[in-house]
Each structure stands twice: as C-alpha cells, then as structure tokens.
Amino acid sequence: MKTRINDFIVRFANVNGTGSASANYLFAKTIFRMGIPVTPKNIFPSNIQGLPTWYEVRVSEKGYLGRREGIDLMISVNPQSMAKDVQSVKPGGYFIYDSTKKLNPDYVREDIHYLGIPMMEMATKAFEDPRKRQLLKNIIYVGALVRLLDMDQQTIRELISEQFEGKKALIEANFQALNLGMEYVEKNYDFPLFFRLEKRNLLGNKILVDGNTACGLGAVYGGATLMAWYPITPSTSVAEAFESFCEKYRRDEDGKNKYAFIQAEDELAAMGMVIGANWNGARAFTATSGPGVSLMSEFLGLGYFAEVPAVLIDVQRAGPSTGMPTRTQQSDLLAAGYASHGDTKHILLFPASPKECFEMTAEAFDLAEQLQTPVFVMTDLDLGMNDHVSEPFEWEKERKYRRGKVLTTEDLENIGKYGRYLDSDGDGIPYRTYPGTHPTKGAFFTRGTSKDEYAAYTEDGAAYKRNMDRLTLKWNTAKTLVPPALIQNSASPCNLGILYFGTSTFSSEEARDLLSEEGIQVDSLRLKAFPFGKEVEDFVESHRVIFVIEQNRDAQMRKMIVMELNCHPQKLVPVLNYDGMPITADAIKSQIVSYLNTESNPNHELSKATV
Amino acid sequence: MSYLKPLFSHPKLPKNKLGYTLKEYEGSLSTLCAGCGHDSISAAIVKACFELSIEPHLVAKISGIGCSSKTPTYFLGNSHGFNSVHGRMPSVATGANMANKELVYFGVSGDGDSASIGMGQFVHVIRRNLNMVYVVMNNGCYGLTKGQDSATADRGSKNKSGSVNPFEAIDLASMAIELGASFVAQSFSGDKQQLIPLLKAAIQHPGFAFINVISPCVTFNNNPGSTKSYDYVREHIEATSALDFVPVKKEIRVNYAEGASAEVGMHDGSKIHLNKLRMDWDPEDRISVVNALQNAKVKEEILTGLLYVNTDWKDLYQTLNITDNSLNQLKESDLCPGTEELQHINEGFR
Numbered sequence: 001m002k003t004r005i006n007d008f009i010v011r012f013a014n015v016n017g018t019g020s021a022s023a024n025y026l027f028a029k030t031i032f033r034m035g036i037p038v039t040p041k042n043i044f045p046s047n048i049q050g051l052p053t054w055y056e057v058r059v060s061e062k063g064y065l066g067r068r069e070g071i072d073l074m075i076s077v078n079p080q081s082m083a084k085d086v087q088s089v090k091p092g093g094y095f096i097y098d099s100t101k102k103l104n105p106d107y108v109r110e111d112i113h114y115l116g117i118p119m120m121e122m123a124t125k126a127f128e129d130p131r132k133r134q135l136l137k138n139i140i141y142v143g144a145l146v147r148l149l150d151m152d153q154q155t156i157r158e159l160i161s162e163q164f165e166g167k168k169a170l171i172e173a174n175f176q177a178l179n180l181g182m183e184y185v186e187k188n189y190d191f192p193l194f195f196r197l198e199k200r201n202l203l204g205n206k207i208l209v210d211g212n213t214a215c216g217l218g219a220v221y222g223g224a225t226l227m228a229w230y231p232i233t234p235s236t237s238v239a240e241a242f243e244s245f246c247e248k249y250r251r252d253e254d255g256k257n258k259y260a261f262i263q264a265e266d267e268l269a270a271m272g273m274v275i276g277a278n279w280n281g282a283r284a285f286t287a288t289s290g291p292g293v294s295l296m297s298e299f300l301g302l303g304y305f306a307e308v309p310a311v312l313i314d315v316q317r318a319g320p321s322t323g324m325p326t327r328t329q330q331s332d333l334l335a336a337g338y339a340s341h342g343d344t345k346h347i348l349l350f351p352a353s354p355k356e357c358f359e360m361t362a363e364a365f366d367l368a369e370q371l372q373t374p375v376f377v378m379t380d381l382d383l384g385m386n387d388h389v390s391e392p393f394e395w396e397k398e399r400k401y402r403r404g405k406v407l408t409t410e411d412l413e414n415i416g417k418y419g420r421y422l423d424s425d426g427d428g429i430p431y432r433t434y435p436g437t438h439p440t441k442g443a444f445f446t447r448g449t450s451k452d453e454y455a456a457y458t459e460d461g462a463a464y465k466r467n468m469d470r471l472t473l474k475w476n477t478a479k480t481l482v483p484p485a486l487i488q489n490s491a492s493p494c495n496l497g498i499l500y501f502g503t504s505t506f507s508s509e510e511a512r513d514l515l516s517e518e519g520i521q522v523d524s525l526r527l528k529a530f531p532f533g534k535e536v537e538d539f540v541e542s543h544r545v546i547f548v549i550e551q552n553r554d555a556q557m558r559k560m561i562v563m564e565l566n567c568h569p570q571k572l573v574p575v576l577n578y579d580g581m582p583i584t585a586d587a588i589k590s591q592i593v594s595y596l597n598t599e600s601n602p603n604h605e606l607s608k609a610t611v
Numbered sequence: 612m613s614y615l616k617p618l619f620s621h622p623k624l625p626k627n628k629l630g631y632t633l634k635e636y637e638g639s640l641s642t643l644c645a646g647c648g649h650d651s652i653s654a655a656i657v658k659a660c661f662e663l664s665i666e667p668h669l670v671a672k673i674s675g676i677g678c679s680s681k682t683p684t685y686f687l688g689n690s691h692g693f694n695s696v697h698g699r700m701p702s703v704a705t706g707a708n709m710a711n712k713e714l715v716y717f718g719v720s721g722d723g724d725s726a727s728i729g730m731g732q733f734v735h736v737i738r739r740n741l742n743m744v745y746v747v748m749n750n751g752c753y754g755l756t757k758g759q760d761s762a763t764a765d766r767g768s769k770n771k772s773g774s775v776n777p778f779e780a781i782d783l784a785s786m787a788i789e790l791g792a793s794f795v796a797q798s799f800s801g802d803k804q805q806l807i808p809l810l811k812a813a814i815q816h817p818g819f820a821f822i823n824v825i826s827p828c829v830t831f832n833n834n835p836g837s838t839k840s841y842d843y844v845r846e847h848i849e850a851t852s853a854l855d856f857v858p859v860k861k862e863i864r865v866n867y868a869e870g871a872s873a874e875v876g877m878h879d880g881s882k883i884h885l886n887k888l889r890m891d892w893d894p895e896d897r898i899s900v901v902n903a904l905q906n907a908k909v910k911e912e913i914l915t916g917l918l919y920v921n922t923d924w925k926d927l928y929q930t931l932n933i934t935d936n937s938l939n940q941l942k943e944s945d946l947c948p949g950t951e952e953l954q955h956i957n958e959g960f961r
Contacts, residue, residue, distance in 0.1 A: 033961075205957070205961075206961075207957050207960035207961055208960055208961070209960040217956065220946075220947075220948065221947050221948065221953075223941075223943065223946040223947060225709075225710070225938040225939070225941060225946065226706060226709050226710065226938065228702075228705075228706065245948075249948040249952070250946070252934045252935075254934075254935075255932075256932050256933060256934040256935065257931060257932050257933050257934060258933075258934050258938070258941055258945055258946065259933075259938070260709040260931050260933055260938060261931070262705070262709070262739075262931075264702065264735075265731055265732065265734075265735040266731060268699060268702070268731075268732075269699070269701075269702040269705075269731070269732055269735065270702075271702075272695070272696075272699045272701075272702025272703045272705070272706065272732070273702045273703070273705045273706035273709070274706060275695070275703055275706060276673070276693070276695075276702065276703035276704060276705060276706025276707035276708075276709075276710070277706035277707060277709055277710040277938075277939075278706070278710075279693060279703070279706075279707060279710075280671070280706070280707040280710035280711050280714075280939055281710055281711065281939035282706075282709065282710030282711070282938045282939040284706060284709075284710070298696050298699075299696060299699070302695060302696055392957040392960075393953050393956065393957055394953070395947075395949070395950045395953045396950070397949075397950045399943075399947075400943060401943055433691075434691075434711075434939065435668070435671045435690070435691035435707075435711070435714060436668055436669050436671075436691070436711065436713065436714055437668070438668060439666060439667070439668045439689065440668070440689055443667075443668060443688070443689050443690055443691050443692075444691065444692075445683070445684055445691075445692040445693075445694060446691070446692065446693040446694065446695075447693075447694040448694065448695070448696060449694070457684070
C-alpha cells in the first residue's frame with residue numbers, strides 16, 4: 001500500500017471523566033511539537049461522567065486546519081459506542097480496541113483492520129492503584145500509537161516530563177505505560193502503518209492554544225478590570241482564563257487585585273454589572289453563549305440607546321433553546337446583531353483563530369469605548385474549546401488604549417453648556433463624562449428612555465428622531481472603524497465568490513483549493529466584522545454569485561447581507577452546515593459544485609465534477 | 612406634578628461646610644402626582660446629603676423602572692444618574708461600585724422593581740454586601756401602570772378598584788435581615804424626622820444599607836381598606852427607635868422624653884443614637900430583630916427605625932481584595948502585562 005505521510009485522521013472513543021482528555025492531548029501536542037500541522041477536536045457530551053466522548057485529530061502536511069470526514073484510525077476504549085465507532089472507520093482503515101475482552105463478532109467488518117491490545121489487562125498487571133490503572137490505560141494506547149504512527153519518542157517523553165514536572169513517580173509511571181504500549185505493538189504487529197508521521201518544520205513559531213484562553217488573555221491585555229459572568233458551556237473557560245491570567249499579572253505590590261471578578265446570579269445581572277462598570281469608566285466584559293445572549297438582550301438595548309460601552313464574548317453553541325450545548329454552530333448572528341427590541345444593532349467581530357480571539361477581544365474594548373456601544377466577539381465552541389494551531393499572539397510596544405471621547409475636568413471648564421448627546425464632530429459620536437469628574441458641570445442622567453441632546457427626558461418626536469438618526473450616523477462611522485474584510489482574488493478575473501467568517505474559514509479555504517483542482521476558480525472574502533464596510537459591498541456588487549458559507553440552518557449571515565447591503569437575494573447562495581460538527585471542506589465543495597451543476601444543467605444531468 | 616420650583620432662592624439660605632445651600636442638592640421638577648410619598652423621600656435625601664456636606668458630584672444615583680425609579684431626576688441634580696432597566700438596578704450599581712469605590716451610591720427602587728421583577732438581584736446584592744444605600748419607596752402597588760397590586764401589598768388589603776389582595780405580602784425588611792444585610796431600616800415617607808437621620812446613617816454605613824420606606828401612592832393606593840394608605844400607616848406605625856445620626860466629631864443629640872437609649876458606633880467614628888428603643892430587642896442582634904418583626908406582624912404593627920446594623924462585615928470591594936486605587940483610574944502600565952511578557956506566554960503554548 002502506498003505510504004501516506006502526515007495526512008490522516010485519528011479518532012479516540014472514550015468514556016467521559018476517565019482522564020482520556022490529557023492522554024489524547026499528549027498525542028496531539030506531540031505531533032504539534034514534531035512541526036506538523038494538527039487539528040484536535042473534542043466531541044463531548046453535556047455530562048460530567050460516564051457518557052461517550054470522542055477526540056478527533058486531523059494531521060495535515062498541507063496545513064489544512066478544518067475538519068475532514070473519514071477516519072483512518074479509531075482507538076476504541078468505550079464499549080458503549082463501539083458498534084457505531086466500528087462503522088465510522090474508512091474502508092482500509094484501522095480499528096484499535098481493548099482486547100482484554102473478546103471483540104463482539106457483530107463488530108467485525110471485512111474491509112478494515114483490527115488491532116487488539118489488552119490495555120486493561122496490561123494496566124492491571126502493571127499498576128496497583130485502581131485510579132492509576134484507569135489513567136495509565138490511556139497512556140498505553142498512546143504508546144501503541146508511538147510505534148504504529150512513528151511518533152517521535154523523545155518529544156513525547158519531554159512532554160510527559162513537562163506535564164508532571166517535579167513529580168518523579170508520575171513521570172516514571174507514564175513512561176512505563178508508554179513502553180508497555182510500544183512493546184506490545186513491537187511484539188504483535190507490523191509497524192508503522194502505511195499512514196504515519198514524519199518530523200517536519202512546518203509550524204515555525206506557531207502556538208497551540210484554544211480560543212477561550214486567547215479571549216481571556218486578550219481581555220487582560222485590553223485593560224478589562226471587571227469581568228461579570230454566569231457559568232455556561234462553552235464560554236466558562238473564558239472566565240477561568242481571565243481569572244488565572246489576572247492572578248498572575250494583575251496583583252499590586254500589596255497583593256491586592258487590579259481587577260474584579262464576579263460570578264453573577266444570572267446573565268442579566270452579569271450584563272448589568274458590565275454596563276454599570278463601563279458607565280463609570282472601567283473596561284468591563286462578560287462571556288456567555290446563546291441562551292445568555294437572549295437573557296442579556298434588554299441590557300444590550302439599553303447599552304445601544306443610552307450609549308454605554310460593553311464587551312460580550314459570545315462562544316456560540318448549537319441552538320435553538322438549550323439546543324446541543326456541547327456542539328458548535330454559528331447561529332447567534334441575528335440574535336446578537338439585532339439583540340433587543342426596537343431599532344437596535346450591535347457591532348460584531350468574527351475571530352477565526354486564537355490569535356484573532358486575542359486581538360479582537362482587546363480591540364473590542366477600544367471599539368466599544370470609541371463608539372460608546374456594546375461590541376460582541378462572536379467565537380464558537382469549536383474555536384473556543386478546541387486547541388488550534390495559531391500564529392503567536394502579538395502586542396505592539398507602548399500600545400495605548402483608545403478610550404474614546406471622554407471629557408476631563410479641564411475640558412468641562414473650557415466648554416459652554418455640556419450636551420451628552422450632542423454631535424459636535426459630525427460623526428454621530430457624542431462626548432461622555434464619568435461620574436464625579438466636575439463639581440458643577442458634566443453631570444447628566446443616563447436612561448433608556450428618549451432624550452434630547454442635553455440628556456433631558458423628552459417625548460418630543462422630533463428630538464427622538466434626531467437622536468435615532470444620529471445613531472445611524474454613528475453606525476456608519478463604525479463601518480470605518482471595525483476591522484475590514486480580507487479579500488483574496490483568484491489569478492484570473494472571476495465572477496464567483498465565496499464569503500465566510502469565523503471557524504468556517506479553514507474549511508472554506510481548503511474548499512477553495514479543492515474547487516480549483518476541479519477547475520472552478522473563486523474569489524474569496526473573509527468577514528471580520530459587522531457592520532459591513534464598503535469592501536464587502538463592492539465584493540457583493542462585483543460578483544455574479546456569492547456562496548455564503550456558514551454554520552447554521554437559516555443562512556443568518558446571508559440574511560444580514562441582504563438586509564444591510566440591499567442586494568439581490570438570488571446572488572447570495574447559502575452553503576450551510578448545522579449538524580453541530582464543524583463544517584468540512586468536502587461539504588462546502590459539494591454544495592457549491594451541485595449548485596453550479598444545477599445552474600448549468602437545468603435538466604439535472606450530472607456533470608463530471610459530481611460523479 | 613407635586614410642586615413648582617422657584618428659580619430664585621433666598622440669599623441668606625443656610626450653607627453647609629462646603630458652602631453649598633440646599634439648592635445645590637435639588638434636582639429637576641418632580642413629575643409625580645401631588646402628595647406622592649416619593650417626593651418627601653427625595654426631599655429627605657436632599658436634606659441628608661446637604662447636612663452631611665457630601666459633594667453632590669461624588670454621588671451616583673442608580674434606579675430601575677417605575678415611579679420610584681424616576682425620582683433620582685428630582686434630587687441631586689449635580690450628580691450623575693442612571694435610570695437603567697426594570698429590576699436590575701442592583702447589578703448596575705454593583706458594576707459601577709467596582710469601577711469607582713470613591714462615590715456614594717444611591718440605589719432607588721420600588722416594590723415592583725425590587726420585590727417582583729428584581730427579587731433575584733435584590734437578594735444577591737445583599738449577599739455581596741455592596742457598599743451602597745438601597746432605598747425602596749414602597750407603596751404596595753404599580754403606580755405607573757395604574758395601580759395593580761404589587762408583591763408587598765398585604766393580604767386582605769383593598770385597592771382602589773375594591774378588589775382584595777389574596778396573596779401573602781413579601782416583607783422586604785425582614786427578608787433583608789435574614790439574607791444578611793448589614794444595615795436594615797424601615798421608615799415612613801411622612802416621618803422626615805426619622806427618615807433623614809436614617810439616610811445619613813445609611814450613607815455612612817460601610818456596606819449594604821437597606822431602607823424600606825413606606826410611601827403611600829396618593830392616586831392608586833390611598834383608599835380606605837388599603838394597608839399602605841397615609842391613614843392606615845399613621846395608625847399602625849410603631850416608631851421603635853427615634854434616632855439621630857451624629858457625624859464624626861459633631862455631637863448633636865436629640866433627646867426624646869422617654870424610653871431607653873443606645874448608641875451604635877460606626878467605623879469612621881460617627882455614631883447613631885437610638886432613643887425610645889423598645890426593650891425587647893437589640894439592633895446589633897439579628898435574632899432579637901427577627902423576633903420583634905414577627906411579633907409586630909401578629910399585632911399588625913409597622914416597626915420603623917433602625918432595625919439592624921453590623922459594621923464588621925466586609926463589603927464587596929474588600930471581599931474581592933481590590934486594589935486601593937479605583938479600577939477606573941488604572942492605566943495601561945497598571946493593566947497590560949506588555950509585549951515582552953507576551954513572548955513568554957507564547958512560549959508556554961509551544
């Protein structure tokens with residue numbers, strides 16, 4: 001069989017709560033350290049212990065970081081899911097199982113290879129402590145993979161030593177388990193397999209980290225001093241990351257905290273605290289997911305209308321309602337973009353990598369204060385909770401926070417009558433004052449009711465309308481401040497475009513290559529923010545058909561483009577995935593090809609490309 | 612509208628330590644109904660702040676939604692105010708307080724705002740012992756939506772349309788005590804003599820200070836049969852402690868004719884004198900307060916005065932061990948770990 005180097009997919013089938021996560025991570029991190037692009041994905045249940053959980057690792061020499069279908073190697077240590085797991089292996093692939101118990105004959109397929117390893121038996125023989133037996137059973141299968149896939153032994157030993165630094169006994173036990181797995185393969189099977197690893201230097205100075213950690217760090221760098229939040233999967237680790245970075249970097253010389261970290265009673269209170277702190281001149285944020293956004297909507301409307309900054313990290317999961325809380329989706333776009341009643345709109349940022357999670361979180365604080373309005377960072381479970389290969393984080397030396405238009409005591413001394421909602425600069429952005437700035441000037445009443453330029457309550461329709469129109473002007477100013485979309489044109493002029501954002505990016509870019517292999521050229525646009533800038537308008541205008549790639553059922557981004565850019569809906573063709581798993585390049589390619597075929601062959605004859 | 616405000620003031624109006632007259636503490640013209648209890652409370656707040664010589668701009672007024680929540684516009688016009696969303700004043704106040712601990716936070720709420728839609732936030736702000744004054748202007752009904760019963764309306768109380776409330780009332784003061792509020796008082800909008808010193812003590816209290824003020828709704832809940840009408844409250848009120856608040860080093864003692872007296876020391880050196888104190892409870896002993904409130908309920912009495920105080924508990928700022936500089940004063944150099952440190956952080960992810 002033809003050897004395949006650094007191009008395969010391994011899936012681990014485990015039981016939740018058995019310590020498999022760290023063993024599987026060790027496997028992925030070893031590949032990362034070998035300089036090979038790798039994408040691990042955790043597929044886990046909404047459960048603490050006992051239900052099936054999977055860990056899927058894609059290895060791609062070409063650097064494709066999106067998900068792909070087709071499992072080359074399955075490591076099955078969960079009898080509950082074994083029947084299904086056997087079926088999910090690609091013909092010609094391998095199925096590794098714990099042969100302590102005999103394999104059920106129903107699970108035997110003719111077209112795949114079986115590698116039995118008596119993991120439990122080996123662990124029981126080698127280790128005394130029952131908990132240890134269970135944990136080290138996982139390291140035994142990683143040991144087997146070291147041989148089967150030709151993993152670098154020194155690298156994996158280094159990683160184990162780093163993980164258990166200072167705990168000699170644990171390091172030795174892990175090494176012992178690793179050796180057991182390796183030796184079993186050496187004695188019983190041919191190795192390595194026809195697909196295997198080979199050390200490379202493809203990653204340069206890249207890092208392997210999850211998006212939620214990056215958001216938490218971005219908030220520390222961006223100067224957030226209050227985080228108010230309520231636990232909800234998959235956003236909780238943003239709060240954990242923020243707190244742990246703060247413990248390290250935000251203590252004064254007396255050991256006191258240069259931050260406040262409050263677990264609120266619910267999402268409403270979390271957003272209320274964020275609004276209160278921002279109103280009082282501190283950078284504050286929250287992290288939540290879809291159900292939390294629903295609950296925060298009333299406050300978001302207040303933030304928009306009373307013009308109070310706020311930052312919200314929305315780690316999206318599959319909705320509606322409780323939906324699939326541990327599966328990914330990009331399905332909060334409309335709920336976030338237009339959160340709250342009345343004519344309300346919000347700024348959204350779409351990070352596609354941990355580096356962008358870091359950057360955009362920090363930038364969200366600048367934008368929120370410059371524009372005096374809530375800003376969302378729209379990440380998702382896939383980006384937030386899985387490790388991703390990413391460019392390293394960067395921070396410009398001496399970078400200053402852009403605090404927006406805030407009047408100081410001196411400013412107030414030197415102006416005439418202060419008007420909180422007066423547009424002095426013609427950009428729709430008025431001047432704020434923080435409470436306590438000046439004894440007699442600058443105080444005003446912040447409210448969610450209608451007001452005039454001087455913040456006085458009014459029910460005068462003309463004053464209300466002036467204010468609403470100024471908010472529209474401010475929205476137009478926002479278009480020039482948010483990060484612009486990234487456009488990549490194909491070599492020759494072309495009238496087809498693909499448009500994507502966030503975690504659909506990697507699979508969309510891979511799909512672009514796959515299409516190109518079939519002779520279909522497309523230009524591409526990656527959205528980084530809402531509202532859409534002029535470049536998005538031009539891209540939509542200048543292409544005949546634009547495939548809008550997103551991970552929800554209702555083509556929400558497509559709808560937003562139709563609504564905001566006033567373009568013909570027929571130009572925008574939805575390319576969707578909404579089964580809760582990250583979108584794949586194959587799915588994108590096949591939907592685009594099938595559209596183009598239907599378009600060119602109205603009588604539905606299949607073209608070569610689809611056969 | 613209650614009253615018309617004259618634009619001029621007498622040149623010889625008394626001034627406080629800061630050289631301000633009462634005028635500097637007033638707000639815009641009230642748009643509440645003439646005779647509304649809430650306006651009396653606003654006036655008491657004005658007086659309390661004037662007498663304590665608080666810089667008006669160092670006060671933040673935060674409210675929810677409802678008649679009561681409108682009042683911050685009608686006092687302390689030189690203070691920033693925030694009329695937020697219904698029932699969510701406590702969270703906004705919490706965020707604001709974390710950002711700048713140097714201000715006095717006045718939370719103004721009503722019985723609908725606190726005892727119904729905002730019950731969750733009311734409960735949790737107490738747990739956290741946020742350093743603020745939380746005033747509930749309690750009239751037992753929803754004024755702005757024309758008089759529906761609220762959750763503090765007493766069982767059996769009759770509203771203007773004649774229907775009798777069949778549900779048990781939520782007693783906010785008892786609840787606050789049970790939840791661990793560090794300062795709980797109850798008063799009546801018609802009793803300024805009691806309310807002003809209570810407000811002063813609440814402002815000075817280093818933690819969560821709750822004052823439940825019964826404040827009759829003249830338009831929708833002042834009818835015979837209502838237990839929140841002026842007449843009913845006057846007949847059933849039991850001023851448990853006439854009191855005076857004495858700021859640091861300025862001893863003014865108002866002596867009432869009879870009853871025992873006690874003195875509660877605050878941490879900043881100021882004192883609360885309690886006169887006419889009933890003998891059956893000690894405002895520093897939670898169990899005795901709870902008993903007294905339960906006994907009063909049986910007797911259909913409304914206890915007013917300082918019910919409970921504890922100045923030893925840490926407020927939220929202290930519990931979270933936040934730095935002495937207010938968080939909104941911190942700069943890039945205080946907050947950002949910097950470019951070089953980021954290289955180390957990156958290294959940790961390789």
